[in-house]
Amino acid sequence: MSESHLFYQTASRRPRVSRADGIYLWDTNGKRYIDASSGPMVSNIGHSNPYVLAAMKKQMDSATFAYRLHFENDAAESLASMTASLMPDGLDRIFFVSGGSECVESCLKLARQYAFVSGQKERWKVISLFPSYHGSTLGAVAVTGMRQFVEPFQDMIRVMPKVPAATCYLDHDALTHEERGLGYAGLLREEIERQGPESVLAFIMEPVGGASTGALVAPDSWYREIQSICREYGVLLIADEVMTGAGRTGRFLASEHWDLKPDIIAMAKGFAAGYAPLGAMAAHRDIVAAVMAHGGFAHGYTYAGNPLACAAGLAVLEEIQRQRLIENAAARGARLKGLLQGLMDRYPFIGDVRGKGLLLAFELVQDRDSMEPLPAELNAHIKLVEEAYMRGLIIYSRRTRGGTIGDHFMVCPPLIVSDADLDEIVQLLTESLDAFAKSSGLPINSARPA
Secondary structure (H helix, E strand, C coil): CCCCCCCCCCCCCCCCEEEEEECEEEECCCCEEEECCHHHHCCCCCECCHHHHHHHHHHHCCCCCCCCCCCCCHHHHHHHHHHHHCCCCCCCEEEEECCHHHHHHHHHHHHHHHHHHCCCCCCCEEEEEECECCCCCHHHHHCCECHHHHHHHHHHCCCCCEEECCCHHHCCCCCCHHHHHHHHHHHHHHHHHHHCHHHEEEEEECCCCCCCCCCCCCCHHHHHHHHHHHHHHCCEEEEEECCCCCCCCCCCCHHHHHCCCCCEEEECHHHCCCCCCCEEEEECHHHHHHHHCCCCCCCCCCCCCCHHHHHHHHHHHHHHHHCCHHHHHHHHHHHHHHHHHHHHHHCCCEEEEEEECCEEEEEEEEECCCCEECCHHHCHHHHHHHHHHHCCEECEEECCECCCECEEEEECCCCCCCHHHHHHHHHHHHHHHHHHHHHHCCCCCCCCCC
16 A cells, blocks of 8 residues: 555555445445445435435536625525524524534534623633533534543643533433433533533533444433523523434434424534535524624634535435435334344343434443443454454444543444345444454354344
C-alpha cells in the first residue's frame, strides 16, 4: 500500500473503496462489505440511490453554489419548508449547516444569543449528560461527556456541567424502571439548583444515545420529567437528533416517541444520508424572532444552505417518504433487536441489547449479573470489529462507560434493509463473535441462536 498524505483519527489503513450500492460497498480488490452501521449511522437510504443522484445532477446543471448573503435558492427554500412540516409545532425556523458538529455549535450559539437579547444575559451554562457525545468543535466538546475527547482541550474551553445518563441497565436496586427514570431526571433538577437556576441556559441530550452510550434508551418517565424540569426553570431543551433524526428510530424524530417538544433540534447524518455534507437546526419561531429583532443571528457558515447539498437533502427526505423507510425502520428494527437478543443465549458475555428502530447496540461484559465490563486490555471494541470486517461486515464500536472502559457495538444498517439482509448480517456477526470468543478465551454455549 502506497504512502498516504491523509491523516484522520488514527494511523491505521483500510482498503480503498471502489463502488457502493444499496447496503453494500466494494473495495478495489472486489471484496464486498455489508454496511451494517450505515457508516457512522449516516447512510439511511443506502448508497447510490438513483433518485437522489438524479436530483443532484439536475441541481449541478443549474448552480452548485450561491452564497446565502447574495442569493436565495429554490433547493434550500424547498428543503426548509419540508423540514419545518416534519417538526413539532412552532419549530418552523430552519438553519442549514454542513454536519453534526456545526449543527450543535449553532444550537448552542442560538440559545445563548436568544438569552442575550431577551434580558437573560446571566444564562450561559449548558448542562449535558455523562457519557455523551455532541461533536468535535470546541463548543460541542464543552458539552461532550467523554474524557478522551475533552481532556486535551479543556484548558481551551469552559467545560459545562454534566449529570449522569440514565444507565438503568447497570443499576442494582429495588426501584421500578419508572422510579429509576424519575431518579435520574431528578439529578438534572439538583444540578440546576447547584449551578443557580438563573445561570442555566439549556439542557442538551440525545433522545436515544449515540456512540457514547450505545443506543441507550431511558425510561419513559425520564423524558416526561426532564421536559417538565426544563419548563419549570425556563431552561431551553435542545434535542441532539444528529444521529437519531430522519427516521432511524422508527419515527422521523426520536423525540416523537415520548412526545417531547424541544426548543431547538439538531439534525445531520441521515438528514442527507451521506450524499452531501448537510445538517439542519430547527428552532422555535419565537426564539428566532427575538434574535432577528436584535440584528440577526451572529453566526454562519460558508456552505450554509448550499444548493447542491440542499437538493440532495430534499431528495433524501422524499425517498424516505416514498419508500416508507420510517415504517421499515420500525419493523426491521424490532426484528433485528430480537435477533440480537437471541445471540445472548449463545454468548454469555453479551450483557445487554438496546435501542429503538434501526439504532441498536449490544454491550459485552465479563459477568452478566454484575455487568462488570471486559478487561480494558482485551480491547474487545477493536477486536470484534476487525473480525467482522475480515468477513465483510461493518459494525461500529466505542468504549461504553465514559469512553475509557466497556465495549459496545452498534448494528445500524440502512433503513432500506430487508429481512434477508438481516439474516445475513446476524450470520456474519455470529461467525465474528465465535472467532472473537475463541481468540479471547470467552465462553460459547453449545446452542446456536435461532
